[in-house]
Amino acid sequence: MAAVPLSYYLVLSGILFFCGVLGFLIKRNIITIFMSIELMLNGVNLSFVAFAAQWHSLNGQVFVFFVMVVAAAEAAVGLAIIIAVYRTRETLNVDQVNLLKL
Amino acid sequence: MFHLILFLFFGAICVAGAVNLLMQSHPINSALSLVVVMGSLAVEYLLLGAEFVAAVQVIVYAGAIMVMFLITIMLLNAGKEERSHGSRVAMLLGVPGVVIGGALIAWTILARSTTDSVSIGALQGDPRGIAKLLFHAFLLPFEVTSVLILIAIMGAVVLVSRPEAVVRSADSSPVRQPEPMIKDRELVAAGKDH
Amino acid sequence: MNITTFIIISLIKSAAVVGVLLTAVAYSVWLERKVSAHIQNRWGPTRVGPFGLLQPLADGVKFIFKEDLTQPHVYKPLYIAAPIIAVVFAISSIAVIPFGTWIQVGPLPVVGSLGTYSQITDVNIGLLLVLGITSMGVYGIALAGWSSNNKYALLGGLRASAQMIGYEVSLGLSLVGVVIMAGSLSLREIVDAQGGVFWGFIPRWNVFHGQTLAFFVFMIAAYAETNRMPFDLPEAESELIAGYHTEYSAMKFAMFFMAEYANMITASCMATMLFLGGWHGPIFGPYFLRVLLPVAWFCLKVFVFMFVYVWVRWTLPRFRYDQLMAFGWKVLLPLAVANIVVTALIVAWRA
Numbered sequence: 293m294a295a296v297p298l299s300y301y302l303v304l305s306g307i308l309f310f311c312g313v314l315g316f317l318i319k320r321n322i323i324t325i326f327m328s329i330e331l332m333l334n335g336v337n338l339s340f341v342a343f344a345a346q347w348h349s350l351n352g353q354v355f356v357f358f359v360m361v362v363a364a365a366e367a368a369v370g371l372a373i374i375i376a377v378y379r380t381r382e383t384l385n386v387d388q389v390n391l392l393k394l
Numbered sequence: 395m396f397h398l399i400l401f402l403f404f405g406a407i408c409v410a411g412a413v414n415l416l417m418q419s420h421p422i423n424s425a426l427s428l429v430v431v432m433g434s435l436a437v438e439y440l441l442l443g444a445e446f447v448a449a450v451q452v453i454v455y456a457g458a459i460m461v462m463f464l465i466t467i468m469l470l471n472a473g474k475e476e477r478s479h480g481s482r483v484a485m486l487l488g489v490p491g492v493v494i495g496g497a498l499i500a501w502t503i504l505a506r507s508t509t510d511s512v513s514i515g516a517l518q519g520d521p522r523g524i525a526k527l528l529f530h531a532f533l534l535p536f537e538v539t540s541v542l543i544l545i546a547i548m549g550a551v552v553l554v555s556r557p558e559a560v561v562r563s564a565d566s567s568p569v570r571q572p573e574p575m576i577k578d579r580e581l582v583a584a585g586k587d588h
Numbered sequence: 589m590n591i592t593t594f595i596i597i598s599l600i601k602s603a604a605v606v607g608v609l610l611t612a613v614a615y616s617v618w619l620e621r622k623v624s625a626h627i628q629n630r631w632g633p634t635r636v637g638p639f640g641l642l643q644p645l646a647d648g649v650k651f652i653f654k655e656d657l658t659q660p661h662v663y664k665p666l667y668i669a670a671p672i673i674a675v676v677f678a679i680s681s682i683a684v685i686p687f688g689t690w691i692q693v694g695p696l697p698v699v700g701s702l703g704t705y706s707q708i709t710d711v712n713i714g715l716l717l718v719l720g721i722t723s724m725g726v727y728g729i730a731l732a733g734w735s736s737n738n739k740y741a742l743l744g745g746l747r748a749s750a751q752m753i754g755y756e757v758s759l760g761l762s763l764v765g766v767v768i769m770a771g772s773l774s775l776r777e778i779v780d781a782q783g784g785v786f787w788g789f790i791p792r793w794n795v796f797h798g799q800t801l802a803f804f805v806f807m808i809a810a811y812a813e814t815n816r817m818p819f820d821l822p823e824a825e826s827e828l829i830a831g832y833h834t835e836y837s838a839m840k841f842a843m844f845f846m847a848e849y850a851n852m853i854t855a856s857c858m859a860t861m862l863f864l865g866g867w868h869g870p871i872f873g874p875y876f877l878r879v880l881l882p883v884a885w886f887c888l889k890v891f892v893f894m895f896v897y898v899w900v901r902w903t904l905p906r907f908r909y910d911q912l913m914a915f916g917w918k919v920l921l922p923l924a925v926a927n928i929v930v931t932a933l934i935v936a937w938r939a
Contacts, residue, residue, distance in 0.1 A: 314488065452723065
């Protein structure tokens with residue numbers, strides 16, 4: 293066959309998204325959880341670009357920029373929060389940031 | 395044919411990187427796998443014709459955001475992660491559940507898709523076209539995201555600034571010194587940390 | 589032309605360009621040693637060959653035969669991967685740099701002619717490609733600092749990454765003015781837009797044609813990107829015990845060395861192409877000379893920039909780290925943005 297069907301791109305984007313969700317749920321190091329969030333955002337970007345190519349509209353590609361900008365801002369603030377948490381709790385394991393637990 | 399081979403090759407690298415991110419115990423290995431995923435995603439964007447987006451993905455995402463992650467991991471000297479009780483349960487139930495759910499959705503999409511194929515370089519995402527959209531139709535979101543970045547910069551600087559400790563110097567006038575980031579535990583216990 | 593001819597010509601071009609680049613890297617080490625020696629009123633290498641011209645060969649042999657120590661406490665995979673990453677990304681960006689005009693290999697009529705640009709490939713977004721490869725080059729240094737498991741190396745690596753990220757922003761923004769004037773991101777078109785003269789005799793190079801401020805911002809940001817004096821605190825010999833490559837010896841150290849000089853050559857090529865008109869210069873003579881002269885002009889301009897690199901290194905003292913970061917973010921970035929605004933206003937007013 294001459295070209296790749298759109299559904300292949302969507303399945304790849306879905307696999308990346310699901311790996312991100314898995315990482316978010318099973319990992320205990322807070323920086324790794326953050327990276328799983330970035331992986332989810334990347335999966336979504338791929339789906340935007342694939343649909344932009346399908347419908348011949350550049351809106352999809354422009355939206356990818358906004359997703360990247362939001363991801364950058366969120367990563368900066370999130371890492372600042374992680375550093376602040378590390379200073380007080382001296383650990384990066386989310387299970388040990390449990391002072392508010394009953 | 396060539397398109398399919400390239401797509402499958404770089405798709406396999408993406409998935410391998412994503413799975414490696416999950417399976418590594420040290421966060422720096424996970425960070426490097428994520429960089430590999432972003433690089434191969436940039437190639438996938440090129441296959442779809444989005445050349446400007448691919449370049450921006452490498453410059454911004456892989457070249458700046460991931461370096462920020464890497465600097466944080468190195469600064470905090472994050473070691474290997476421990477396995478606690480909650481993560482055991484999540485892994486035993488969650489991993490098969492997500493894999494089955496994902497496989498179901500993938501099978502549904504592949505079996506029932508009626509969309510056409512996407513040829514290689516289908517939509518030429520040249521900078522001129524994207525700029526026309528970005529500065530005409532999407533001008534308001536563009537300006538709002540620039541304000542968002544400004545807020546994020548200010549927030550990050552405020553969150554990381556250290557509370558300053560006041561230390562009495564020899565002539566008993568207070569001298570402001572920043573608190574050390576990690577207090578030496580023995581000194582704190584002995585009450586001698588200033 | 590058909591696909592096999594294209595592949596063969598591309599392979600020949602790639603091999604030739606990479607060969608020339610690696611030789612240029614080796615001889616830029618010689619250039620640095622000679623120029624620094626004459627600045628310091630001594631001779632430099634004179635024994636190995638006339639004027640010490642075979643010194644790089646002797647250095648290469650020394651690096652190959654030196655004992656390659658690998659400490660037990662390093663993190664092995666990244667320790668070995670870091671110099672490889674640094675070298676690969678340093679050499680890759682030569683792929684889109686145009687260093688001459690069209691070379692006609694086959695029969696001269698246009699239909700069915702066989703020719704090629706003097707460039708490995710021309711990509712629509714060539715400028716962004718070079719910026720992207722420069723961004724990825726930060727990883728080699730950061731990972732080298734981390735994997736050495738040594739606090740001086742880690743500090744050097746962290747400082748170098750923060751410095752490179754900060755100055756990369758100013759680097760990219762200073763190039764936006766050039767892109768506005770040329771109307772394209774493709775490197776070949778940017779160079780082509782600088783042909784001809786204005787006011788009779790001044791060549792239409794970007795540095796004379798309005799991008800002077802961008803030129804100086806680019807040069808300062810390029811010195812910071814390649815970690816050269818006066819911004820070389822990450823690898824300062826007297827401050828951080830060689831910084832991020834403290835724990836490397838022999839061949840791996842040689843790879844970092846090569847990566848640094850290849851980055852310098854890439855930055856000099858970029859400055860030539862974007863601001864000094866690339867291969868433009870007086871071209872005359874028979875066909876053979878018409879093909880060779882642009883390449884010669886390009887190489888001459890790159891050589892001038894390399895000389896300025898070495899000259900600045902041995903003339904200026906080093907910046908302190910906080911002065912360096914403050915300068916990059918508080919002085920260079922506003923200047924680059926101001927340059928973009930003024931250029932855009934003037935171009936829009938003229939149109």
